[in-house]
Amino acid sequence: MKKSFTYGLLVTTALLLGACSSKGSQSSGSKQKTLNVSIAMEPSTADPNTYTDVYSGSMLTQTLEGLYHTTNTGKVVPGVATKLVKPTDHGTTYTFNLRKNAKWQNGKPVTAQDFVTSFDRQVDPKTKSQYANRFISFKNYTAVQKGTKKPSALGVKALGKHQLQIKLSAPDPDFNFKAAGEYYPINTAAVKKWGSKYGTSSTKTVSNGPFTLQNWDPSKGSWVYKKNKEYWDAKDVKIPDAKVQVVKDPTTAQNLFAGGKLQETLISGGFVKQDAKRYPKEIVYTKKGTLSFLNFNSENKTTSNKNLRLAVSNSLNRQQLAKNVMEDGSTPAKSFVPDGENTDPNNGKNFNSELNTNTAYNKQKAQQYWQAAQKQLGTKKVSLNLLTEDSSDQKKLGEYIQSAVESTLKGVTVTLTSVPQQQQLSRMFGKKYQVTALGWSTDFPDPSDYLNLMTKANSVNFTHWSNPQYEKLMAKVNNTAKYQGEQRWKLMVQAGNVAMSQQPIVPTLQHTDVHLVSSKVGGLKYSFLTDSQYRYAYWK
Template sequence: MKNRLKKVLCSLITVSLCSTLFLGGCGKQGKDSAAGKTADGENGKKEIVVATNSETGGLDPAGMIALTYLSYSVSALDELLTYNEKGEIDYRAAESYEVNDDSTVWTFHLRKEAVWSDGTPVTAADFINTMVRSLDPKSGNGYANYLFPVKNAEAIYNGEADAGTLGAKALDDYTLEIALDKPCVYFLDLLRLPVYTPSCVKYADAVDSGWDKDPKTSVANGPFYLAEYVPEQYFVLKKNEKYWNADKVKLDQITYRFFDDQQSMASAYETGEVDVAPALQSSVMDLYQGKDDLVITDTIATRYIYPNLNVKPLDDVRVRKAINLAIDREELCKMVGDDTEPTVNFIAKYMKDKQTGGYFVDEAEPPFKENLKEAKKLLADAGYPDGKGFPKLTYNYPSLEMDSDTAQVVQEQLKQNLNIDIELNAQELQVNYTERRAGNFDLCRMNWTADFADPYTYLSMLLSNSTYNCSGIHDEKYDALVEQSDTEKDPAKRAELMHEAEKLAVGEEFYIIPLYSMKSCNLIRPTIKGITQIPATGALEYRYAEITE
């Protein structure tokens, strides 16, 4: 099946390339997208064009965060600070910080030379603006729970306290104080998340007012700013000449073009419409093997399935365990692509342990092992011997190549191994995201790329109070383990607690169905240098890229 899928994909790409040559591409018209050319085709302007997935969500860090924001923010917004590939602090909007003895009060000193792209000073009030707006449930921000370590944040989110009581204060325009309810050992890691990113008080009011996609009001404090936004087609970022570190920014412009699928992205790269096509299907590895364009990177991500605990019989742990044990992940990956690797963990396979330097998941026994015989017994014990009487469940997934292939294989395996029927429901990416957030699913595809370099980025999603908990999980024992790990300062003991929490959630209660981890297959023009990977996520970063001869 793997070979058949690969041949079909290669054929489709070839056909698509030929069609594109004759018919032209979709999206922005009149664009000669070879690196180093301007929009009207003249040489000289240092510009790259990046392919990205279909438009999802907005550009407001306090709003609904999805792929479009993540593409935009990496080049347009500066966090207070982040970590580089060496694990050292990279100061951005802040130039220094200090913390009190018990690690509950963090004070950040902002760069006085930092301004928004319209010249407005970047102040502490801009950071508080995002925090307060994110804590309004109407904003729909899935990252709001990462503000909960801040004093009174959770109570504000739940409507139990006024926004004015938030433990974030502007001591003056350039001094931001954040007070926590209790010590949080990974707090600095959280600062790269959208909810800790500034939004200009002058323009950023409500998440649905449209300010974020209007170039007149969507100002940026990073290396690039929004110059144009055409829904469902593209958006353009231009160099922010007012950026405090502008001398190190070599590109004049980055254009992101939206594509509905990976096949179209690969075709657009081949025809010169884009200069960077990230996260493509594995068949591209065969087509570009040995060429400088092909760049394979580790992605700190896990592809998995959410079973909705509010839907019968998925509320029965025996059923969830049976499904988990009946899936042959090795065979699944063989059929889906060479860029996948089977996993029974929730925490990403390629996430490093900061203390040991090894992969975190390799430092404990796997949460469970596949076992078809046991799976069949569990299903029978749950009242469905040989699948008899088992209701048909629907599996929602985005209509992307990898997810479609995965859905078909999982459907076939569950029918063959447990004699249960799964109905497949392909959805547009935005629809899939919205339906999952609303809890409108039986089984739903999930993919989580780490937001910061700590296992908590995964474990937090299954907490009872998590804004990303869409499947009805409420486990006090699990919550307590994760909460205990938050304040444990001994790295070895903290790691033990996190391994125990993952074992409970994934290997005992089976709240998710992990499938595989991935490598990212990227096509990049060899003339483009300086593209780096964000250590926390593995995603590509373009802020200091340049074009060489």
Template sequence: MEKHHLLELGVGVGIVALVAIGTFLHQQASKVDTTGSSLKVATSGRVETLNSTTYSSLTASSTISATIVGLYARDAQGQIVSAISNGQPDVSANLKTYIFHLRPYHWSNGARVTAQDFVYAWQQLADPKTQARNAARIDFLKNGAAVRTGKKPVSALGVRALSKKRLEVTLQQANPYLDEILADTPMLPINQAFAQKWGKDYGANATRVLANGPYQITGWSGADDTTWRYVKNPNYYHAKRVQVKAIDFTSEADITKGAKAFEAGKFDYAALSPQQVPSFKGSNQLKTQRTTTEAFVFFNTTTGPTTNVELRRAIAQAVDKHNFTQSRLRDGAQPLNGLVPAGLTNMTNGRDYRAATGELLPYNLSKATAAWNRAKKQMGINHLNLTLTIADNDTANLAATYLAGQLEHNLPGLNITIQKVSLARRVVLETAGKFELVFSTWSPADSDPLNLLSFYQTGSRLNITGYTNAKFDAMGKAIEKSGTHPAKRLALVQQAERYLMTQQVPAVGFFQDGSAYLLDAGVKQFPIMPSGAINYEYVKVH
């Protein structure tokens, strides 16, 4: 669950995120291309698929969302706006049934986007045969959970085409975040005839996917490619507002090259690693901001020493997160003491949810020591060796080194071994439950805090901890049923989060990520979403 910088992320997706190493934008000349003809982007991630039902990385999510839009989308400020939906659905009195009226969007092969394209895509996402890691995102629909777990057929899913232009959506429970959910990558339409033509190869390269959004992708032949291109889609419904005609991407593992090239006048946007930030302190080109992307340490709750909740509680409180964000990251990041990040959503009185809920298991050495002593007594040990598994990149390495140092110093007798693997290998290990501790990041797809809680519900494919608890599952169901009462719903979310993160502790929040980058004055508008995602549709240059 780590972000590929999303600078991909968020694209509001609800998927497993990849740690960002950086993305930078450049051009061939010594200044920004003011003709609006092209931009050049280097990213640390690669695209593994263009199939919106099976992707697992945020690089892929970002690419898919730049080429395909759904019923709703996000504007330059990150606000939800209507897209294929005309924004005026017919809504039932109980707020569970919606009929969306579709605007005349077209696929890149000339076919009109129809209601059946949504039905097909959502049924594919829910179908257990697809084995989509983001399948739980379909649970907002009637029978969503039952379909994805194989208890009901895909035909029972709460979506149907009333005509080519009218889509009926039936919810399991009323949901105040519906428009945000419908803007997420997993909820994008798929042209059924085209997808069925290619079968399992749908989305495997640029010729096996259709676009209906601001850009089409070219020059991408598969998951091993390190270069690809966005080309402005002339048939896009809002083509007039897309200024940049082409964007060339290169997968670049070494983020330091971006800053050096920026200084040489070759780039107009360069993401920075935490280690680079001090070098640009005082520069008016240096920008930092907090994002909603979060970093966690996940515990294996099914086997090994980390099944002991006192051990998990000790680890959770033994790390000085404030020192890490201020002395190591220095990019706008802040400590995360809980599951829901600051700035994600507000209570009904307007107060930030995180501030209203408080800090859950913050750094407290005396409490950590007491929990560690209880854990050692319960396990009958004086010393313990644990392995922390990470994807081998700059951010994860920095975090793991700090975590190991803090834990070994503050919990005498505990030894941490850092296991560095590729991101793909880390995902395999965590999916198989072959880990003790995992460092990973996640970018919330929307502002509904329930999505973060749902990670830990029994049966969720995102629940790598293996945690299962009937009481917590019941709390989730109660939250879902309270959709028409926002204040009650948020209060139940708070109750569930406190129970999960203080009494059960299947994971511990580490930090809320920041974004540091250099931006040339020639870039007039470069929308970076709260998640850290870049909304290329609205990029403008002077």
């Protein structure tokens, strides 16, 4: 979810940040004052090698820095590396010189070995990282995952204290984005000291980014990002700290905003229309590379049925869902890939415009698919359980899907189960669900990040769907040594058409983040791929 996705896994509600009005209580006095923000859920870990949720990803964005980082407008710039590197050996070898003044919060230097330790640790099967395939393009990744080679065989090597070499198995057109948002170092001495307990609290975490993590563990409802005085670019970090509160109820966040207790909020639902009128100069809309969808468990007899999935998909009026139900600026998802920065290198067309099918509402088709499913399943009635996170937005989404499906497909009953985020993830990894609502947020603008979610080898393929034709196409897409440019793009379109004809994942919405940002605070900007970075925040 991240962003992470971060990138990484994203639950539909993502981050919820509170804000202050223009009459905020901290609008006067010294510029050296705390920025107060909120988040919708507790992060699960501060370990960059094991996180999967967007909340942990957000925390890591504030406290860690990789070889590169992104500006507040989404541009990739040097981080721990001294410059953006051009690869050699036909795009497969990167050699980085690291800043000698890059330090951990304890004053120790950030070394090439810290990157090696992190990367090797994440791909080590013993770590049980649920997203080890962040490093799938690295040399020997597959052999390490299979256990035929040791983690130290991964294509990363310290050539010296401040020189790092990365070798890929094939060119990666999105390497720079991943180096900015996914490939973090970890303090080698700290990992040796704490082992698997690293990242379980702020006292067992060491930061090298703009902020250090203070007073945090997964059970706490608040913590602090404190300016890291050892950060190499500390002079450009304007605020002394940011206090974070967990605020799960949107109404509470609005009250904190109105009272001037917080300086930024990611709003949703009916608050979008309300706040557009109330704060017309402080509202910011950002179309995101983030999709919400329904995952159907293909190892369950009922939900493995293609016609049932297509019946559900055609039952959904995504225009109505976005405009009248969610009311949060979201737009109907057109496929498994978001509209935005994904364009054909030959003609500039959007990926979704080149697919053969779409996600338009079609009641007649839905009922035809349902009739076919009834024959194949040998029953006139089906009960589906929809698993969601226990947030207000996910509950609204679930209720709409329940109503739309039951009113269109006679004989289908949908029950709803809402659980805390970590329970939802646990059930998904354990295959203990029929249908689940979640989302994905990417760190790089390439359709393959979404298309790979449905490949058999992907550790976060919660559908457990596998299709021989799709696997062959995606194997070529991922073979960037042989397939590049227009040829690779056509393969992705072909794969998209196969997936759309099967829909193991049923797309629902593409997100538009809607923020309220106090007129007293500057520097908080957002892009298709990036969220708030408090390193750029300042009091006006």
